[in-house]
Amino acid sequence: MRMKRRRAPTDPIERVNRLPDEEFIARYLQPSSEWVTEWKHPRTNALYDVSLLRSEKLSESDLTACFDLIEETSRKDYENSTTKWQPSKKLKEMRSPDLRYILVKDAADTDGSSLRGFTSLMPTYEYGQAVIYCYEIHLKPELRGTGLGQLLMSFLTTVASNIGKPITKVMLTCFVANQKGLEFYKKLGFDKDEISPGPRKLRHNKVFTPDYVIMSKTAVPQLNTENNSTADGVQSRGGGK
Numbered sequence: 001m002r003m004k005r006r007r008a009p010t011d012p013i014e015r016v017n018r019l020p021d022e023e024f025i026a027r028y029l030q031p032s033s034e035w036v037t038e039w040k041h042p043r044t045n046a047l048y049d050v051s052l053l054r055s056e057k058l059s060e061s062d063l064t065a066c067f068d069l070i071e072e073t074s075r076k077d078y079e080n081s082t083t084k085w086q087p088s089k090k091l092k093e094m095r096s097p098d099l100r101y102i103l104v105k106d107a108a109d110t111d112g113s114s115l116r117g118f119t120s121l122m123p124t125y126e127y128g129q130a131v132i133y134c135y136e137i138h139l140k141p142e143l144r145g146t147g148l149g150q151l152l153m154s155f156l157t158t159v160a161s162n163i164g165k166p167i168t169k170v171m172l173t174c175f176v177a178n179q180k181g182l183e184f185y186k187k188l189g190f191d192k193d194e195i196s197p198g199p200r201k202l203r204h205n206k207v208f209t210p211d212y213v214i215m216s217k218t219a220v221p222q223l224n225t226e227n228n229s230t231a232d233g234v235q236s237r238g239g240g241k
């Protein structure tokens with residue numbers, strides 16, 4: 001049987017997506033002082049483990065815990081939207097090979113249900129723009145209003161800045177009904193992106209207004225290439241390790 005040789009990816013985003021997690025962290029997160037593997041709750045002082053792993057490395061119980069958390073925080077918004085709540089479609093999306101998860105787990109809870117929050121991200125192209133897409137960010141109620149959401153989003157901005165060219169921004173979708181989410185993103189400097197669809201005129205003078213908004217925030221490229229490897233594959237001295 002003839003074996004097909006796997007060609008080296010020439011697309012810079014594809015190259016980033018092929019990196020193993022350890023290298024992804026070393027190149028795009030560790031050069032930043034914000035990256036942590038342990039987080040302390042500011043009110044309770046409880047400790048939480050922070051880890052990054054790609055979807056295929058996620059255990060079934062972690063995937064289920066992430067899914068359950070999405071259902072807990074957002075099922076109503078999905079149900080009230082044109083998207084509707086479609087569990088199998090959501091699970092399929094959650095298993096997308098290029099998605100990486102940043103999990104926040106209660107360090108004291110070792111019974112397998114320790115997930116308390118997570119975000120998921122993917123370097124990808126959206127309408128021709130190279131972006132870091134934030135697929136999800138969800139925290140258990142006891143972790144909200146602690147600065148953790150801001151910290152997790154800062155990891156995504158850091159990844160975008162450290163990848164640099166061709167990534168230009170961090171992008172996400174939020175339901176219009178999720179006013180708290182929208183306020184949170186605005187506070188972090190996100191604005192409605194130019195690709196976010198506006199109201200559409202339908203027949204019989206009807207107007208369709210989308211129930212979601214696409215938001216983005218420009219990522220400032222990391223100028224210190226001493227600590228950075230660009231997505232173009234130009235590895236600088238030091239390599240961020």
Ligand SMILES: CC(C)(COP(=O)(O)OP(=O)(O)OC[C@H]1O[C@@H](n2cnc3c(N)ncnc32)[C@H](O)[C@@H]1OP(=O)(O)O)[C@@H](O)C(=O)NCCC(=O)NCCS
Nearest residue numbers: 073137138139144145146147148149150180181183184187
């Ligand atoms: C949205 C979410 C991730 C935010 O995380 P969080 O830890 O509560 O937010 P933070 O404490 O990091 O807040 C960061 C900043 O945003 C502000 N902020 C957060 N929520 C806000 C709100 N509803 N209105 C106004 N400002 C808000 C905070 O005041 C803080 O600003 P400050 O530093 O000046 O005080 C969290 O509330 C959550 O998991 N919600 C449910 C799931 C969800 O809706 N996810 C988004 C789906 S699109």
